[in-house]
Structure formats: C-alpha cells, structure tokens
Amino acid sequence: MWAFIHKLGSPKWFYAISARLTPWFWAAAAVLLVVGSVWGLAFAPSDYQQGNSFRIIYVHVPAAILAQSCFAALAVAGGIYLIWKIKLADMAAAVIAPFGAAMTFVALFSGAVWGVPTWGTWWVWDARLTSMLIQLFLYFGVIALRGAFASRDSGAKAASVLALVGVVNIPIIKYSVEWWNTLHQPATFTLTERPAMPADMWLPLLVMVLGFYCFFIALTLTRTRSEILRRESAKRWVRDLADGHAGGRR
Amino acid sequence: MQVVEPRTGLAVAVRATIKRDLTLMLRRRGEVINPLVFFALVITLFPLGISPDTALLAEIAPGLLWVAALLATQLSLDVLFRSDFDDGSLEQLLLAPQPLPALVLSKVLVHWLLTGLPLAVMAPLLGIMLALPVESYAVLALSLALGSASLSLIGAIGAALTVGLARGGVLLSLLVLPLYIPILIFGAGAVQAAVLGASAAPHLALLGALLAMALMLAPWAIAAALRISING
Amino acid sequence: MAFESLTALLAMGGHAPYVWSAWGVAAALLIVSVAHARAERRQLIRELQRRNRRERNLSERETDER
Numbered sequence: 001m002w003a004f005i006h007k008l009g010s011p012k013w014f015y016a017i018s019a020r021l022t023p024w025f026w027a028a029a030a031v032l033l034v035v036g037s038v039w040g041l042a043f044a045p046s047d048y049q050q051g052n053s054f055r056i057i058y059v060h061v062p063a064a065i066l067a068q069s070c071f072a073a074l075a076v077a078g079g080i081y082l083i084w085k086i087k088l089a090d091m092a093a094a095v096i097a098p099f100g101a102a103m104t105f106v107a108l109f110s111g112a113v114w115g116v117p118t119w120g121t122w123w124v125w126d127a128r129l130t131s132m133l134i135q136l137f138l139y140f141g142v143i144a145l146r147g148a149f150a151s152r153d154s155g156a157k158a159a160s161v162l163a164l165v166g167v168v169n170i171p172i173i174k175y176s177v178e179w180w181n182t183l184h185q186p187a188t189f190t191l192t193e194r195p196a197m198p199a200d201m202w203l204p205l206l207v208m209v210l211g212f213y214c215f216f217i218a219l220t221l222t223r224t225r226s227e228i229l230r231r232e233s234a235k236r237w238v239r240d241l242a243d244g245h246a247g248g249r250r
Numbered sequence: 251m252q253v254v255e256p257r258t259g260l261a262v263a264v265r266a267t268i269k270r271d272l273t274l275m276l277r278r279r280g281e282v283i284n285p286l287v288f289f290a291l292v293i294t295l296f297p298l299g300i301s302p303d304t305a306l307l308a309e310i311a312p313g314l315l316w317v318a319a320l321l322a323t324q325l326s327l328d329v330l331f332r333s334d335f336d337d338g339s340l341e342q343l344l345l346a347p348q349p350l351p352a353l354v355l356s357k358v359l360v361h362w363l364l365t366g367l368p369l370a371v372m373a374p375l376l377g378i379m380l381a382l383p384v385e386s387y388a389v390l391a392l393s394l395a396l397g398s399a400s401l402s403l404i405g406a407i408g409a410a411l412t413v414g415l416a417r418g419g420v421l422l423s424l425l426v427l428p429l430y431i432p433i434l435i436f437g438a439g440a441v442q443a444a445v446l447g448a449s450a451a452p453h454l455a456l457l458g459a460l461l462a463m464a465l466m467l468a469p470w471a472i473a474a475a476l477r478i479s480i481n482g
Numbered sequence: 483m484a485f486e487s488l489t490a491l492l493a494m495g496g497h498a499p500y501v502w503s504a505w506g507v508a509a510a511l512l513i514v515s516v517a518h519a520r521a522e523r524r525q526l527i528r529e530l531q532r533r534n535r536r537e538r539n540l541s542e543r544e545t546d547e548r
C-alpha cells in the first residue's frame with residue numbers, strides 16, 4: 001500500500017501513467033460537453049415559469065459544483081503535501097486553484113445574468129450567490145499567498161494551510177450566510193431548488209456536470225504534467241523526454 | 251554546589267509568555283490605542299458620509315459598529331507576531347520545549363485582552379453617538395467581547411502566514427476578512443435582535459460555539475503557519 | 483427539439499442575451515484554459531529542448547578544443 005502511494009507520488013511514474021489517461025479524459029469531456037450543450041440548449045423543454053432563461057442552469061450548476069469540488073480537492077492536496085511531503089500533490093494544488101477560481105467566476109456571472117429575467121436585477125444578496133462570492137475571495141487568498149513567498153516551498157506550504165483552514169470554514173460560512181439570508185429577506189425565489197424536475201430537464205444537467213468533471217480532471221492532469229516539466233527540469237529523464245518530443249519544435 | 255533546574259512546566263511557560271507580551275505591549279502604548287482611535291474615527295465617518303438622521307443611524311448602527319470593530323481588529327493583527335519576528339524571539343518560541351500551540355494561544359490571549367476587550371468596552375460609547383437604543387448596549391459589548399476572541403484567533407492564522415513577508419498588510423486582509431464573515435453575521439445579528447427587543451441568546455450561543463471551534467482548531471493552524479514562516 | 487427553427491433557438495424566447503452571455507462566458511473560460519494549458523506545455527518542451535541543444539553544443543565545442 002505504502003509502496004503504491006509513494007510510486008504514485010513519484011513524478012516520473014505519474015508522468016508515464018497520466019500520458020495514457022489524459023487523452024481519454026479530454027475525449028470524454030469533449031463528447032459529454034457537446035452532447036450536454038446541444039441537449040440542454042435545443043432539446044430540453046423550456047421551463048413553464050422561467051421560459052428559456054432556465055437553460056442557464058446547464059452552465060451555472062456544473063460550474064458551482066466544480067467551484068466547490070475544486071476547493072475540496074485543493075484542501076486534500078494541501079493536506080497530502082503537508083503530511084506526506086508528496087510534491088506531486090502540491091503541483092496539482094497549484095493548477096487546481098486558478099481553475100477553481102475561474103469556475104467560481106462562471107457560477108457567479110451566470111447566476112447574476114440569470115437574476116435579470118428572474119429577479120429583475122443583476123445582483124441580489126441571495127445566499128448562494130453571496131457564499132459563492134466569498135468563496136471567490138478565498139480562492140484569491142490562496143492564489144495570492146502562494147505567489148507572495150520568495151521560496152516555492154514556503155508558498156506551497158502556506159497555501160496548503162490556508163486551503164485547509166478555508167475548507168473548515170466554507171460550511172460555516174455557507175450556513176451562516178443562509179441563516180442571515182432567511183432572516184433578512186424571507187421567501188425569495190430560489191434559482192435551482194425545485195421539486196420534481198422532469199427527467200428530460202435534469203438528464204442533460206447530469207451530462208453537463210459529468211462533462212465539467214472530466215474537463216477538470218483532464219485539465220488538471222495536463223497542467224500537472226507541465227508543472228512536472230517546469231519543476232523537475234534538471235532531472236535526466238525530463239531532459240531525455242524533451243528530445244523525444246517532436247511537437248515542441250516548429 | 252547545588253544546581254537549580256529552571257522550572258519548565260507548561261503552566262510556567264504560558265504564564266511567562268503572557269507576562270512578557272503584556273509588559274511589551276503596555277510599553278508600546280500606541281499600538282494598543284491605535285485600533286481604538288481607528289474604531290472611533292471610522293464610526294465618526296459614517297454619519298458624515300450618510301446622514302446625521304438619528305432614526306436612520308440607529309437602524310444601521312449594529313452593522314456599522316461591528317464592521318468597524320472587525321476592521322480595527324484586523325488592522326491590529328500585523329503587530330501580533332511582527333516585532334517578535336524581527337528581533338528573533340519568535341524563533342526562540344518555536345524552539346521552546348513546551349507545545350507551540352499552547353504558547354501561541356497565550357499570545358493570542360494577550361492580543362484579545364489588549365484589542366478585543368477594549369473595543370468591546372468602548373463600543374457602547376460609540377453606540378450613544380449612533381443613537382443606538384440603550385437596551386442593546388450590554389449585548390453589544392458582550393457580543394463584541396465574545397466575537398473578537400474568535401477574530402483574534404482566526405486573524406492570528408493569517409498573521410502567522412504573512413509574518414515573513416515584507417508587505418503582508420493587504421494580503422493579510424485578503425486572507426482574513428472572508429473568514430470573519432460568520433462572526434460578523436452572528437455578532438451584528440445579536441445586537442440587531444437586542445434592538446428589536448428579541449432575545450439575543452441564540453446569536454450569542456452561536457458566537458460561543460464559533461469561539462469554541464476556533465479555540466480547538468486555530469492554535470494548531472497558527473503553530474503550523476509560524477513554522478512555515480520561520481523555517482520555510 | 484424544443485424550438486421550431488434555428489432563429490427561434492437563437493432568440494431563446496426573448497431571453498437570448500442572458501442565456502447566450504452566460505453560456506458564452508463559460509465556453510470562453512473553458513476554451514481559454516485549454517489553449518493556455520496547450521501553450522504552456524509546448525513552451526516548456528521547447529525550452530527544455532533549447533537547453534539540451536545548448537548543452538550538447540557546449541560539450542561538442544569542448545571536445546573540439548581538446
């Protein structure tokens with residue numbers, strides 16, 4: 001078991017394995033996203049209350065789910081890095097954070113845009129949007145802290161600690177904001193919580209969520225591989241690897 | 251000749267840390283007073299920026315007081331470890347045989363005694379200026395005393411993470427302020443409830459729960475962060 | 483198909499600006515991240531190759547001089 005974990009943690013081994021896996025994830029992401037988009041945009045029935053504006057759900061919900069999953073992944077990677085000193089975990093964390101921030105932004109933007117036809121205004125201090133906004137600030141904090149240190153190791157460790165602190169706080173922030181929200185503006189029209197969404201509405205949503213996940217995994221694998229090339233560039237096997245690579249020369 | 255071993259128990263170390271920090275802080279009185287002046291100044295700005303209308307001010311006073319107190323605490327965080335970092339005594343603290351979380355907890359305690367508690371005592375005074383109803387003064391002070399302890403604990407994590415950085419100030423607020431939000435919500439909620447004549451007990455209980463959690467987890471995070479800042 | 487024609491699909495029942503801007507931003511961010519990942523990888527490999535070549539040239543020159 002331990003041997004396996006340490007093997008997985010070795011950049012060389014990971015580089016070889018991920019080379020085989022990555023194309024599959026890219027392919028799956030492409031297929032799922034195209035199918036989900038066409039299905040969601042053109043074939044899913046329109047909502048009886050919100051009309052066609054509800055089709056924003058197919059990007060809003062996957063982005064929101066990814067935004068949260070990315071933070072959890074960030075914290076897990078940070079924990080692995082701090083406890084077992086596996087550098088690979090930190091390389092992954094370094095590439096997950098910007099993508100998570102991007103997804104949080106997509107969720108916020110699509111939520112705000114969706115607010116115009118449903119609430120009649122761009123921004124409402126709705127519980128979900130508010131905690132999304134706070135989460136965006138948490139992402140900025142983690143990214144900024146990593147960049148602030150002169151030594152890469154210190155920055156990595158500090159960002160890992162902050163990610164762990166943040167992941168403990170996110171549920172507390174979420175519940176406190178929800179509680180604050182119900183106190184100040186009762187019975188607003190919530191965006192996504194609707195009982196009994198028919199299958200031809202939520203099936204494309206499921207496809208989109210899976211597509212976003214595959215995209216996330218593929219992107220993380222690809223960029224972690226790049227990160228290995230960057231950080232391990234002094235190693236013999238990385239140098240040999242570059243020579244065997246025709247794609248780089250143009 | 252008899253060799254007297256120095257006493258090295260945890261209680262001795264904690265007491266010594268508290269005494270040392272208190273002495274140092276009381277010698278640099280400016281650093282204790284500045285957050286209080288900042289608090290008063292910010293509260294003075296609001297009526298000038300919004301309106302001197304007492305009805306309006308009374309309505310928004312709980313939130314204003316809490317936000318201003320929160321920013322004052324945040325501003326005072328930078329000095330928490332800075333001077334110890336500069337003169338090297340932070341490294342001594344890390345090398346001490348006693349568990350680091352207990353030692354940093356005593357440092358945070360001193361920080362709270364000299365910023366959070368004075369802010370809580372001062373807040374009702376500013377409440378008068380914002381025409382806050384008299385019934386809520388006790389809750390205001392109590393909620394600030396309880397909440398600022400959590401603010402000190404959480405803020406110390408950020409201060410420990412940024413103490414090694416030359417320009418950590420703005421970064422510190424970026425790290426810490428999002429984490430302050432639950433405390434702000436329940437703290438301001440407690441005062442608001444008191445203003446409306448409802449019981450503030452649930453809010454205060456929640457603030458207490460947050461403090462209990464922060465007490466449980468923050469010392470370890472602070473200790474880990476300090477080790478990273480010092481040892482890299 | 484929920485729409486009769488392509489124009490109806492594009493019009494989104496009057497909600498076009500909202501639906502298409504939300505989808506557009508999401509698509510743009512995904513595409514940008516793919517493009518960035520590709521460019522980053524290609525640049526890193528090119529850099530490594532350049533370094534290899536430089537070192538090879540250096541060692542060749544050293545043997546020539548000898």
